[in-house]
Amino acid sequence: MRNKEKNSETSDLMRKKKFNLKEGFFLSLIRTLGFTGAVILFIILFFVAYNGIHILSWEFITQPPVDAMTKGGIFPVIVGTILLTALCMIIVVPIGVITAIFLAEYSKPGVLLKTVMMSIYTLAGVPSVVFGLFGLAVFVVAFNFGMSLLAGSLTLAVMILPYIISTSEEAIKTVPYSFKEASFACGATKWQTIRKVVLPTAMPGILTGGILGTAKVSGETAPIMFTAAAFFTPGVPRSLFEPLMALPYHIYVLATSGTHIEETRPIQYGTALTLIVLVLGMNLLGIILRSRQRKKKAW
Amino acid sequence: MALKWQTREKAVEIIVTSVGFLSVIVLLLIGFFLFKEAFYIFYKAGVLKVLFGTAWYPTYEPPSFGMFPLIMGTVAVTVLTAIMAIPLGLATAVYIAEIAHYKVKEILKPLVEMLASFPSVVLGFFGMVVIAPILSSWLSPIISERLPELLRSTNLPFVSTTLADMCYDKLFIASGLNISTAALMLSVRAIPIISSIAEDALTAVPRTYREASYSLGASKWETIWRVVIPSSVSGLSVAVILGIGTIIGETMIVLMVAGGAAVIPLWIFDPARPMPSAIAAEMAEAPYQSLHYHALFGVGAILFLITFLLSLISDFVSRKYRAIRIGEKI
Amino acid sequence: MVENKNIFEIRDFNIYYVDFKAVSNITLDIEAYRITAIIGPSGCGKSTLLRSLNRMNDLITTSRVEGKVFFKGIDIYHRDTDVIELRKRVGMVFQKPNPFPSSVYENVAYGPRIRGINKKSLLDEIVENALIRADLWKEVKDKVHESGMSLSGGQMQRLCIARSLAQEPEVLLFDEPTSALDPISTANIENLLQELQKTITIVIVTHNMQQAARISNYTAFMYLGELIEFGDTDTIFVNPHHKLTEEYITGRFG
Numbered sequence: 110m111r112n113k114e115k116n117s118e119t120s121d122l123m124r125k126k127k128f129n130l131k132e133g134f135f136l137s138l139i140r141t142l143g144f145t146g147a148v149i150l151f152i153i154l155f156f157v158a159y160n161g162i163h164i165l166s167w168e169f170i171t172q173p174p175v176d177a178m179t180k181g182g183i184f185p186v187i188v189g190t191i192l193l194t195a196l197c198m199i200i201v202v203p204i205g206v207i208t209a210i211f212l213a214e215y216s217k218p219g220v221l222l223k224t225v226m227m228s229i230y231t232l233a234g235v236p237s238v239v240f241g242l243f244g245l246a247v248f249v250v251a252f253n254f255g256m257s258l259l260a261g262s263l264t265l266a267v268m269i270l271p272y273i274i275s276t277s278e279e280a281i282k283t284v285p286y287s288f289k290e291a292s293f294a295c296g297a298t299k300w301q302t303i304r305k306v307v308l309p310t311a312m313p314g315i316l317t318g319g320i321l322g323t324a325k326v327s328g329e330t331a332p333i334m335f336t337a338a339a340f341f342t343p344g345v346p347r348s349l350f351e352p353l354m355a356l357p358y359h360i361y362v363l364a365t366s367g368t369h370i371e372e373t374r375p376i377q378y379g380t381a382l383t384l385i386v387l388v389l390g391m392n393l394l395g396i397i398l399r400s401r402q403r404k405k406k407a408w
Numbered sequence: 409m410a411l412k413w414q415t416r417e418k419a420v421e422i423i424v425t426s427v428g429f430l431s432v433i434v435l436l437l438i439g440f441f442l443f444k445e446a447f448y449i450f451y452k453a454g455v456l457k458v459l460f461g462t463a464w465y466p467t468y469e470p471p472s473f474g475m476f477p478l479i480m481g482t483v484a485v486t487v488l489t490a491i492m493a494i495p496l497g498l499a500t501a502v503y504i505a506e507i508a509h510y511k512v513k514e515i516l517k518p519l520v521e522m523l524a525s526f527p528s529v530v531l532g533f534f535g536m537v538v539i540a541p542i543l544s545s546w547l548s549p550i551i552s553e554r555l556p557e558l559l560r561s562t563n564l565p566f567v568s569t570t571l572a573d574m575c576y577d578k579l580f581i582a583s584g585l586n587i588s589t590a591a592l593m594l595s596v597r598a599i600p601i602i603s604s605i606a607e608d609a610l611t612a613v614p615r616t617y618r619e620a621s622y623s624l625g626a627s628k629w630e631t632i633w634r635v636v637i638p639s640s641v642s643g644l645s646v647a648v649i650l651g652i653g654t655i656i657g658e659t660m661i662v663l664m665v666a667g668g669a670a671v672i673p674l675w676i677f678d679p680a681r682p683m684p685s686a687i688a689a690e691m692a693e694a695p696y697q698s699l700h701y702h703a704l705f706g707v708g709a710i711l712f713l714i715t716f717l718l719s720l721i722s723d724f725v726s727r728k729y730r731a732i733r734i735g736e737k738i
Numbered sequence: 739m740v741e742n743k744n745i746f747e748i749r750d751f752n753i754y755y756v757d758f759k760a761v762s763n764i765t766l767d768i769e770a771y772r773i774t775a776i777i778g779p780s781g782c783g784k785s786t787l788l789r790s791l792n793r794m795n796d797l798i799t800t801s802r803v804e805g806k807v808f809f810k811g812i813d814i815y816h817r818d819t820d821v822i823e824l825r826k827r828v829g830m831v832f833q834k835p836n837p838f839p840s841s842v843y844e845n846v847a848y849g850p851r852i853r854g855i856n857k858k859s860l861l862d863e864i865v866e867n868a869l870i871r872a873d874l875w876k877e878v879k880d881k882v883h884e885s886g887m888s889l890s891g892g893q894m895q896r897l898c899i900a901r902s903l904a905q906e907p908e909v910l911l912f913d914e915p916t917s918a919l920d921p922i923s924t925a926n927i928e929n930l931l932q933e934l935q936k937t938i939t940i941v942i943v944t945h946n947m948q949q950a951a952r953i954s955n956y957t958a959f960m961y962l963g964e965l966i967e968f969g970d971t972d973t974i975f976v977n978p979h980h981k982l983t984e985e986y987i988t989g990r991f992g
Contacts, residue, residue: 624905634851
């Protein structure tokens, strides 16, 4: 009798993996959708690269534009973006890191901390064009900086501040408590511990956040439209208070306004490709650094 | 001597704390300046007239500042984008977090992250020079001419008459720059954002839940559908809300491909002028302190309020989510 | 009739994680309707072996097996074996109680539901029976719709046992089920296991030698991935053949 029972059970367990319609349908649906994202990125990348690659040359990135921007290179545009981004980071990283130190080390739970957290959270959701309006009202008009490198950098700094705070805070929070204990046990004060132990340990993480933030900032258009970027400037800005040309805005103006939209198409592709290489390159660098740090962490 | 380091520590704490409050000040300043500059237009033209007026003619004489077409433009592109981006974004997250082989995951995850940081001006540019011409000169003849012809030739009642006429009328794409193109490019922007937040939420589901489900003989899909997704539902909602926030605030894409007409879009191939694009397109021409200038700040203030509201909602939802995760640790 | 007595027959079985051999050359029979304990120091491969019995180690993508495990004469690592069906019939209870973040009722009803049982009256019956068998019904009958997370640690573990019992398994694998519990809850679970043994086969991995001695019929001692000694629990604890076993159970290492 037991043998009989066993046989029926055997067939039950050994049935050929029955094709489960629901299971198969949903899993392959999700698999397909999941790959769509990757495919889209490649299509766009390929298209821009295909059209932009033959205009990219040493001359293109080292010469200024000529003949009403229909010919020549984009040297001042590249420099403009680099200056804007660099100044923005110089302004925002210290503030972001100090805020992160406040959140991770000095804050006490309560209404005040909740207000700060909520502000950072809200700031992160504000549309970039609204930051542009803010920069216009405050830095350009109220502080009287005019459309300038400084006003644009400050606007971008305000925009990227929440991101820098959260990546720095994350980096600081991964520093193990035992490191701090060891420092306190040696008689160090809180600030000494932060400066000598916490910050150096968290520095790679903070820098990675900075690099990823730089990538985000350098691709932004809306915040600099009314605060820094000009349709055309004769060269690179010579002071903090001069307007400049920047890669994202350059693509926008060449593609939508002006009288030579079709003629400048190759330059548009070239500029777009330059911007993509810059942004994705920085991104890739940040991502690689981050995954290395995660693997390296022995504690 | 002992006093000296204590004073220094106190000083550091005060400095760090005050810098910590800078974000609050910045947020207040943004709100203050937006509403200060926006106040005048609502005061001068009346709140209801501005919000529900259907004529946006800022440069006419006399000008008219009805923001309703702009608001509806934003609503239209947001709804269209959400229909595409939310399912795709969530599906991508589920794929990366639950299904993909770890080697695929190692490549796909950074790729999605890179897509999230893709400059939106390039997406707008791509929509302008690639998608728009495809829609107007390739897709439109097929679906608004060939398709009706084909339908007419069937000689079926309704199909050959009403349906064919409807295709002829409705599927004609006058310009490739319309809310559908905008929604398509906005999806490219929103999908990676939704998917990376959603993936974090899925990954945060404790491994023990999955083990329990598998040990009870659940299949992969059953485990995903009945255990993993329900226990991360608030995190997934946050992903959706933040994704919608991104769509509403995204400027360059709608500026370049939505068509720019300040009329209420009634059909998916109509052009629109969503709120961010109105600000970006007109701010440069609006004279300082003119009514137009104030009106654009008014649009900005509405945008700010919407995103503020979305932040509050997602904060509320994520707090519930955190409560569950803490409960699980007991 | 030797074949019928043994529900599991493990033959020359090896498990690798990438290059590391976690379980080495194990040959072992597990008798039906008995409690078999697997003991040994941490990292000896006992949990890995246990998890291989209902193929939970499939979830670790880097693991790989060699050799055979027969469940009622069926090679469970054969490619035609339905792993889902296997796990329904060979359930598992984990070290840390892991109820789903839903109600007591939904936790127990999870298994029946994925088998397609949706009828309320039938589900009610299954849930009640499972909770009774897991000796939890008396304590939770008034709060079956409250969260499973609100129970005490010992109750949560019995909830997890009930959740497995609702599948009517033939074997239950326990992976250190009491290591996260207090002594009273542990005693409750041990009583429960002895009660359950009348109807199902139990394999338990434990750190706690007294526990193995108290409740099991057979004990296997593993060390560094190898099976050192296997036999009647009484023999192993009173009169071990192998020196290593003796040293371990007398507490000289481990």
